[in-house]
Amino acid sequence: MTAYDVARRLPSVPELRDHCRALATLDAILSPDWESWYHSFDSAWGEGEEMASMRNGQGDEYSVVLTAGGAYIRGFAHESAMSPYRPGRDGAPWPGVLDDVPPVFRPQVEEPAFSDEDDVPVVTVCLWREHTDDHWRHGTILFPAGTSDPDGAEGLFELLVDRSPEAYRRWAEDYYEVPVDLAAVRHVYALRPLTAEVVAALNDELDLADLAGDLAEIGYPQAD
Helix, strand or coil: CHHEEEEEEEECCCCHHHHHHHHHHHHHHHCCCCCCEEEEEEEEEECCCCEEEECCCCCCCEEEEEECCCEEEECCCCCCCCCCCCCCCCCCCCCCCCCCCCCHHHHCCCCCCEHHHHHHHHCCCEEEEEEECCCCECCCCCCCCCCCCCHHHHHCCEEEEHHCCHHHHHHHHHHCCCCCCCHHHHHHHHHCCCCHHHHHHHHHCCCCCHHHHHHHCCCCCCCC
């Protein structure tokens, strides 16, 4: 899988936003310690901007920045053949990954949080979609031969391309090493307001009130 395949399988920007909020909420319930979250969502990341993010604790990460212009996705797989830190890359992104990003998303390309201390963009995958687009876009890339996942897209975006509750349960049971209630996952995926019963089904050591701050940051819908 490459950025090309991910682009074909991603949903619309509003659908992706909802899905990312659900992922962050599930992680907040299953792992209350923010430092151990795999998925996060900051509904006030910047002025008029929201950001969904993933970090696996081993150097791989992605960011989905939602702006007035649309959505910009940056992914980095540290062992990817397209990493700017591979021998011979001279600390530069792989040709084509960022070259065609439109002006509306150049602030995200140049965002210091997405670059290293030498101002090198930390990226192996880049996708974007303006609100006027009818599909996700990417650069024109000649991928390196010899690997089925040259840019790391398969590992990075596993739960963005397979958005089924069953996929999340399989992943979470492996990652958190706990049983995960499928009905509760479906409840959160539907963005229905949380109840004490749903929270307890996922983590019986957590109260709904404990999640108030996290839910506000994520922008998860609350009961009236």
